[in-house]
Amino acid sequence: MNNIFKGSISKFLLATILVASNSSTFAAINVLACEPEWAALAKQLGGNHVVVNSATTALQDPHHIQARPRLISKARRADMLICSGAELEIGWLPILLKKSGNAKIQSQAIGHIMTADHVELLGKLEKVSRSMGDVHAAGNPHVHLDPRRMVLIADLVTQRLAQIDPDNSESYRNNNQSFKSDMTAMLERMKATVESLRNKRWVVHHNNWIYLNDWLGLQQIATLEPKPGVPPTTKHLAKLVSSLNENPVRAIAYGSYQPKKAANWLGKKTNTSVLALQYTVIDWEKPNAIVSWYESLITSLANALVP
Amino acid sequence: MKLHYQVACIATLCIFTSNVFAKEQQSNKFNPQLSVILDGRYASYDNDPEEYELPGFSLGGEAELPEEGFSLGHVELSASAEVDDKFHGKLTVAIAEHDGETEVELEEAYIETLGLGNGFTARAGRFFPSIGRVNGQHNHAWDFIDAPLVYQGLWGAKYIDDGLRLSFVAPTDIFLEVGIEGLAGSGFPAGGERSDGIGSKVLFLNLGDDFNISSSWQVGLSYHQADVIDRESGGHGHGGDEGEEEIPAFSGDSKTIGLNAVYKWSPNGNPKNRHFILQAEYFQRDEDGEVILEGSDPLEATSINGDQSGFYVQGIYKFAPHWRAGIRFDRLDSDNTGSDIDVLEEAGLLNEGIKPTRYSVMTEWVPSEFSRIRLQYSRDESSENEESQWFLQFTTSLGAHGAHIF
Numbered sequence: 214m215n216n217i218f219k220g221s222i223s224k225f226l227l228a229t230i231l232v233a234s235n236s237s238t239f240a241a242i243n244v245l246a247c248e249p250e251w252a253a254l255a256k257q258l259g260g261n262h263v264v265v266n267s268a269t270t271a272l273q274d275p276h277h278i279q280a281r282p283r284l285i286s287k288a289r290r291a292d293m294l295i296c297s298g299a300e301l302e303i304g305w306l307p308i309l310l311k312k313s314g315n316a317k318i319q320s321q322a323i324g325h326i327m328t329a330d331h332v333e334l335l336g337k338l339e340k341v342s343r344s345m346g347d348v349h350a351a352g353n354p355h356v357h358l359d360p361r362r363m364v365l366i367a368d369l370v371t372q373r374l375a376q377i378d379p380d381n382s383e384s385y386r387n388n389n390q391s392f393k394s395d396m397t398a399m400l401e402r403m404k405a406t407v408e409s410l411r412n413k414r415w416v417v418h419h420n421n422w423i424y425l426n427d428w429l430g431l432q433q434i435a436t437l438e439p440k441p442g443v444p445p446t447t448k449h450l451a452k453l454v455s456s457l458n459e460n461p462v463r464a465i466a467y468g469s470y471q472p473k474k475a476a477n478w479l480g481k482k483t484n485t486s487v488l489a490l491q492y493t494v495i496d497w498e499k500p501n502a503i504v505s506w507y508e509s510l511i512t513s514l515a516n517a518l519v520p
Numbered sequence: 521m522k523l524h525y526q527v528a529c530i531a532t533l534c535i536f537t538s539n540v541f542a543k544e545q546q547s548n549k550f551n552p553q554l555s556v557i558l559d560g561r562y563a564s565y566d567n568d569p570e571e572y573e574l575p576g577f578s579l580g581g582e583a584e585l586p587e588e589g590f591s592l593g594h595v596e597l598s599a600s601a602e603v604d605d606k607f608h609g610k611l612t613v614a615i616a617e618h619d620g621e622t623e624v625e626l627e628e629a630y631i632e633t634l635g636l637g638n639g640f641t642a643r644a645g646r647f648f649p650s651i652g653r654v655n656g657q658h659n660h661a662w663d664f665i666d667a668p669l670v671y672q673g674l675w676g677a678k679y680i681d682d683g684l685r686l687s688f689v690a691p692t693d694i695f696l697e698v699g700i701e702g703l704a705g706s707g708f709p710a711g712g713e714r715s716d717g718i719g720s721k722v723l724f725l726n727l728g729d730d731f732n733i734s735s736s737w738q739v740g741l742s743y744h745q746a747d748v749i750d751r752e753s754g755g756h757g758h759g760g761d762e763g764e765e766e767i768p769a770f771s772g773d774s775k776t777i778g779l780n781a782v783y784k785w786s787p788n789g790n791p792k793n794r795h796f797i798l799q800a801e802y803f804q805r806d807e808d809g810e811v812i813l814e815g816s817d818p819l820e821a822t823s824i825n826g827d828q829s830g831f832y833v834q835g836i837y838k839f840a841p842h843w844r845a846g847i848r849f850d851r852l853d854s855d856n857t858g859s860d861i862d863v864l865e866e867a868g869l870l871n872e873g874i875k876p877t878r879y880s881v882m883t884e885w886v887p888s889e890f891s892r893i894r895l896q897y898s899r900d901e902s903s904e905n906e907e908s909q910w911f912l913q914f915t916t917s918l919g920a921h922g923a924h925i926f
């Protein structure tokens with residue numbers, strides 16, 4: 214009697230959890246990505262074996278979101294966490310990790326990937342002071358803007374997926390191979406365009422394009438923010454007007470989540486074209502989202518920067 | 521895995537041929553994270569703040585007005601670290617000046633599990649029990665200079681206790697958290713003598729989700745129960761005739777239920793430039809026991825059947841990247857009865873026909889996450905001595921500054 218009772222209770226609980234967790238495939242690996250680019254990568258490599266969620270959209274500033282209840286419940290169920298790291302998510306990710314009660318994604322676990330921990334970083338600072346604005350001592354965290362670093366990260370994610378889900382490791386490796394050949398093919402096709410961008414001068418809103426500069430050889434002359442994370446001030450913009458009038462640049466760019474007001478104002482004052490750039494992958498659920506995004510990034514840069 | 525690929529080198533883009541972009545070593549993070557919160561303030565009142573009272577409520581803990589004139593508020597020193605891969609530890613010491621004396625108070629000292637698994641988290645030590653939203657925040661993270669009236673009246677501004685918390689987050693799409701706390705019962709409102717076992721316990725439940733990418737909500741329910749022994753609190757202010765003060769002390773059973781809700785909105789989920797927060801909390805307390813007036817001769821005592829409740833509603837709007845403004849409405853209500861009304865009156869536990877009420881507005885300039893200057897005005901109708909209160913507060917944060925909870 215007692216056992217029957219216990220049995221039906223546990224069945225009921227199991228059913229509740231199954232219904233509530235609402236995952237399409239029960240055995241799928243649940244991945245929580247902090248930013249859309251890592252969601253795209255997880256989807257690319259995991260294919261049908263993963264269920265991916267992104268904590269932010271392309272319209273959100275990943276430095277400054279809130280540790281919302283929905284995100285805690287997503288972290289609770291994740292088998293893998295992929296973030297940029299290097300303090301980018303410091304304002305909210307620690308809360309998700311602590312509150313999730315999930316051992317699989319804690320800092321020492323296989324399911325914990327901070328991509329910036331695994332590639333060479335640019336913009337490391339010897340001395341950090343708060344007066345410098347929103348800077349990251351460990352280096353600039355926006356590593357996804359360089360395909361060379363992206364493929365290294367893809368290898369790492371593939372390896373970790375295979376460790377977490379050995380049954381499908383073959384599939385993850387194949388997906389990684391085709392991802393890399395697609396990338397190579399695209400870069401081969403865009404070779405002339407890529408080379409035309411070398412040494413082109415531009416101004417950006419926030420200093421989150423340095424890996425793109427490094428990859429394409431672009432010259433970033435200034436940022437609209439006087440200091441990282443500090444919104445543009447009239448004083449700083451006025452200074453930029455005079456320096457840009459003396460030494461013109463090809464374009465002023467802002468990212469998808471950044472305000473366009475300052476860029477437009479400066480563009481008008483200095484007669485420079487203004488460029489809205491996709492800082493990250495928008496439709497990360499689409500196949501080949503990353504390669505297509507790099508391609509459109511190169512194309513829009515070339516349209517704006519190359520005469 | 522060695523990262524070598526035999527892929528054609530594309531002119532300037534030898535993308536897969538070497539691992540020069542791979543990182544050799546992880547950087548050492550400074551351990552532990554240290555932070556200091558400095559809090560300076562200026563306060564102006566119509567009445568003597570020492571005479572402040574909330575008729576029908578016992579003022580315990582740190583329930584009092586900020587000192588008049590210039591003063592130092594709550595200076596917090598805090599150290600936290602991931603002790604190893606299993607535990608996280610935190611220590612917060614608050615330094616405050618009371619009546620010209622510098623007091624050091626241990627606010628938090630706990631260890632907490634990191635990913636115990638299956639949604640469970642355990643915390644042990646001294647911490648802020650999960651009775652409501654404001655209680656979970658450090659004083660520097662409050663949206664106004666002072667705690668809501670219902671916290672002043674029922675929780676001594678802030679409820680701190682020693683014990684153990686076990687919480688569980690359910691594996692559901694919607695955020696569902698339940699938890700239980702067993703506490704020593706050493707702080708107001710449990711207060712007085714520390715129980716040798718569990719003197720106080722808390723049950724809590726939180727539920728939350730997004731409406732869409734721009735807006736999210738959370739509601740919480742809490743239940744607090746304490747076996748109270750000799751809980752002292754501020755009395756009616758006028759003390760004994762010859763300056764000999766009689767201090768009311770309550771012993772008995774105390775039960776409180778709490779309800780809280782918050783709604784947050786920001787354009788596309790970006791709270792950096794514009795952010796709106798609507799928040800409310802309600803508490804209702806039932807107490808049964810005895811109140812004595814310590815220091816009275818002969819000893820005066822009464823039974824008490826207390827019913828005290830209150831709520832606040834506040835709205836905070838960040839209308840520009842560095843500017844926030846907020847309004848808050850507070851109201852309390854009490855109905856305490858007992859065998860000796862005179863003793864209850866002397867203990868400040870009769871409501872005198874007043875429902876303490878307060879209206880507050882504030883605006884603040886926040887140059888960065890690490891500094892803030894706040895101006896606040898409150899119209900306080902807590903007692904028959906209604907008054908206007910003005911506050912100026914400057915808060916800065918030095919060192920590491922951890923993430924804030926939702």
